[in-house]
Amino acid sequence: MAVTRPSVNPQARAATGTLAVEDVVKRFGEVTALGGVSLEIKAGEFFTLLGPSGCGKTTLLRIIAGFELPSAGRVRLGGADITGVPANQRPVNTVFQSYALFPHLSVFENVAFGLRSRRVPQAEVHKRVEMVMGMLQIERFMARYPHQLSGGQKQRVAMARALVNEPQVLLLDEPMSALDAKLRAEVQVGLRRLQRSLGTTFILVTHDQDEAMTVSDRIAVMREGQVIQVGTPEEVYARPRTCFVAEFLGAANLIPARRGGGGAETPLGPLELPAPPRWEQGNLAIRPERVELVPEPRGHNCLRARVREVVYRGSHQEAWLEPGGLRVRAAAHPALRPGQEVAVHLPKEALVVLDD
CATH class of the missing domain: 2.40.50.140 (Nucleic acid-binding proteins)
Structure with a gap:
């Protein structure tokens, strides 16, 4: 993913507060998906939720996004309780694993969709869409439709559609899982560079240890609905606390x-x-x-x-x-x-x- 640094940072006001997850529990009937998770994610941080399938990381992301309500606990952003705030009213946007692009809309209209739904004036829509598309270097695709794009191009369009709304927090639900190994490695570096240039809080969900190590400021390793260890990539790799973390973060004797x-x-x-x-x-x-x-x-x-x-x-x-x-x-x-x-x-x- 190539990234052009904007002359004026459009998300300069994005990193305005800490995201706090406080004793969050989520039950689906008799199944406890999250068993009292607490995290503090700093403004402007690239934070990764890492763990195997079924550990609760996507459920936690959906609670932060507002797509699920916790059975107990709170989510705060900048000190304000957003636990009950509907997803479309939170300063949070999500890039999904499937990218969820509208097949009947052009790239330009896909990126503009959120702005148009909020009735942003036409001139402002064009200005912001062109700016974010230029930043992600996808201007030449603006008239194409999703079926005419490669996996990497779709990923950039999905990123642009999320970023154009200037969220305080950007959630990434395994957005690189459909890419081949070479492209995934390139996109990881580009994603990290983009996050640093914007200063927006990014929260990534992944089961890929190499991906987490490449992009993250800090990693939360999850297992069976619990956070097992939180730290920088160096800390969780070099100083694991448990057998699970030692083996999940690369090979270990x-x-x-x-x-x-x-x-x-x-x-x-x-x-x-x-x-x-x-x-x-x-x-x-x-x-x-x-x-x-x-x-x-x-x-x-x-x-x-x-x-x-x-x-x-x-x-x-x-x-x-x-x-x-x-x-x-x-x-x-x-x-x-x-x-x-x-x-x-x-x-x-x-x-x-x-x-x-």
């Missing part, structure tokens, strides 16, 4: 452990840790790229292992070692081979003591 000897006793042997664990028995995590291959197993947190399996990834190789099933990410050369004996080091600063 989980090592069962028992407290002892100033560190932990594990099936791999005794390991030094950055700080003693609070539990008697639990789990440690270390990312595959932090496991080091060394010439000899000297010093603390070193062991001998045997290569069980190797997968060549082009820029690197991944190997699974025994004992312990350790996963290692290493340079592609020299090539590892199954059955090879290696020495590895688990740096204590790379070992994370999980809460479970």
